[in-house]
Amino acid sequence: MAQSDTVTRILDTAEVLFAERGFAETSLRNITSKARVNLAAVNYHFGSKKALIQAVFSRYLDPFTQRFHTALDELEAQHAGRVIPLETLLETMATTVLAVPAERNSLKVFMRLLGLAYSQAQGHLRRHIQQEYGDVFTRFTELVRQATPDLPDAERFWRLHFMLGTVIFTLSGLDALRDIAEKDYQEQVTVRDLVRRLRPVVVAAMNAPLPPALEEGKYANAQAR
Amino acid sequence: MAQSDTVTRILDTAEVLFAERGFAETSLRNITSKARVNLAAVNYHFGSKKALIQAVFSRYLDPFTQRFHTALDELEAQHAGRVIPLETLLETMATTVLAVPAERNSLKVFMRLLGLAYSQAQGHLRRHIQQEYGDVFTRFTELVRQATPDLPDAERFWRLHFMLGTVIFTLSGLDALRDIAEKDYQEQVTVRDLVRRLRPVVVAAMNAPLPPALEEGKYANAQAR
Amino acid sequence: MAQSDTVTRILDTAEVLFAERGFAETSLRNITSKARVNLAAVNYHFGSKKALIQAVFSRYLDPFTQRFHTALDELEAQHAGRVIPLETLLETMATTVLAVPAERNSLKVFMRLLGLAYSQAQGHLRRHIQQEYGDVFTRFTELVRQATPDLPDAERFWRLHFMLGTVIFTLSGLDALRDIAEKDYQEQVTVRDLVRRLRPVVVAAMNAPLPPALEEGKYANAQAR
Amino acid sequence: MAQSDTVTRILDTAEVLFAERGFAETSLRNITSKARVNLAAVNYHFGSKKALIQAVFSRYLDPFTQRFHTALDELEAQHAGRVIPLETLLETMATTVLAVPAERNSLKVFMRLLGLAYSQAQGHLRRHIQQEYGDVFTRFTELVRQATPDLPDAERFWRLHFMLGTVIFTLSGLDALRDIAEKDYQEQVTVRDLVRRLRPVVVAAMNAPLPPALEEGKYANAQAR
DNA sequence: TATGAATGAGTATTCATTCAT
């Protein structure tokens, strides 16, 4: 069996099982037996379960970063120093992030994985992602800053994360939600459809009025942690 | 050791560990040894690990449902058949959901637990929550429907979930985000502060313009899954 | 099955297998299956393989240290401040060290274990022994110092270790040597017999003339490591 | 990469790792990765791990036997039928055994290996050494017999092994002992220095008075094993 | 009512060796 075959089979199987059941709940036995590959193959090719998890993500994120950098290069060239509108930035982001999984017919899996990356206690994964892909996000955030000059920095930070939550939560839980939606509203829901619904919501959220300033002392007793 | 003591100690320890590391990553040994309780005590008092997980949630959700029903009763009485404004509904929801954990000084833990309930592969938990607490949510959703008569049902369904994602994602990942925010913007971030920031965003999102209608056939080839 | 039963069975089996094959070459499976005990029992009762190894040693060394301290107390009382002769010290040491394994009918095993403790790469074991039983040895060494006032400290240090080597090497490899000896010299060799043979050798070695002093510069090119 | 290169690299790395951690604790992966050689190379060039262990020893013992035979030839020629004195025999032995590792700057490694050969459960190794190099030892023992005509055969047998123990134990554990000695006595200890200290001790031990004869029946109940 | 002991099934990982190329 050629290497690429085994490695690919492991990655393909792993990402599906991880997406279905989470990292801790998926054993290497689950993966290798479903992939019809020797149990030791994971450790041989990847070194450890942690490294396998990271490899699963890299297969999506490596091409993503590359394409996203290219896309941002083009946007900057087109706008020649002028500010790139927020909607354009969001649109580009959405298109690019969906491109790779769309080609691989694994949108659902990828979205679940993204959700897991945030919610599961895989510190190593968060660190890996931060370290490998932090730069693109920094570049993107800076462009968003230029597109929303009236938003205080802290407010922009939080709103970006609010929207990140919206998107990841929705797309990663898509299966369950879709089932309910189709039953209740007789609608066929596609990812593309959801993106259509998300756009006005995200834009409105980013442009929402600022909250009232904090009044001094008002929250003196507030329990924060 | 009195029973209530043991049971409480187990629940207190379990919720903290679950929140920190997730369900699968927390073993009964972790819990019982940290709670300084016999290893068999969990199975003795709760029957199984699954039942313990559900009990941890019930301790928050039982008083919540009770109070939320009461709060909605009062709102309906005050508005005497007229529509309750969306903002009032959201405000009431936020206040009630935060009340119980606030009293127990465990806001952070509760939010993490909520996030886990959605992201971790605990089918039994989702079913348990749906079954035990589905009624209040149905009642709330119906009131929201009356408050947003112009929103198509399907659109309202999705937007509510978009916002659920915003809130759960943000509050459950609060720790990490707070660290970044405090480092970058020298702001002390409290849960109450975040709720203040969330309000205008959620309202704006719910009131965002409708997306353009789907064009017939446009997505014939759309890859949905 | 009572605890003491399982624990004892594990210890009894473990010491025999360790003595026969070494630590690394003896798996927990070997031990538990031969002891007809559940595979998880070792980890339950001892925590880890390392801890089991240490427990095997403690079962010999704990009573040894206790008895040796008592024996030295008595010797000091008898000699009332006067120097205790070297032969008496060595005799007492030999008697005490052999007493415990003799009672348990496991002289051979104990001697092999002592040999392993020195030769196998179990850093944790050396540390454990040093830490738990270092004090008795220090006390003994000091008495030897008083019994051999003419020996330079460094010379005494090395000669004690020379003799330690003699004893441990011989007794721990006893089986093989005994087989050869019995075949070649038609002698039945008992441990007691060997101790009889060892005594004059050890005494002569300790009392051997000092080596000629090192001549300056003579070993300038000596390769030491 | 030339074969000799690979083979040498494996042997060089293996002996160091074996000496540091023992045979069982050193995996072929450890060796090949440190030697920067293909994992399969050991099995390819040596056939098995056991064969590699034997090869490591042969690299020292083959030249040793050859030289030792030559040295004994010369001694016998010089003494022309007369008895060769014990000290001369021991001196020759010591010089020859140290010559090869000294040339390769690996005295420490070789001594550790010798110690391991005796203590670790490598039956195949003991058999291999016995079989390949037994003859020289037999020849040497016979010369020692002639040099110590008053010693009963059995006594000589045991005393030779006592001294073997002294030497191997000391030199193979040299590192740890040296550290202690240098700390406590501010002495730089070289192998040559130790040999100087060993000589009078070994001679004295071989010439020690005979032990008192066994009294009949005295040890009838002696527990030998 | 509570617990220490025990257990069988499971975990990730490492091992020496083989094999196709």
Next chain:
DNA sequence: TATGAATGAATACTCATTCAT
């Protein structure tokens, strides 16, 4: 001649659960 890939057996250890007392 040499090697990357693969493998089956083994490793120590952890798991939730059960059971006798």
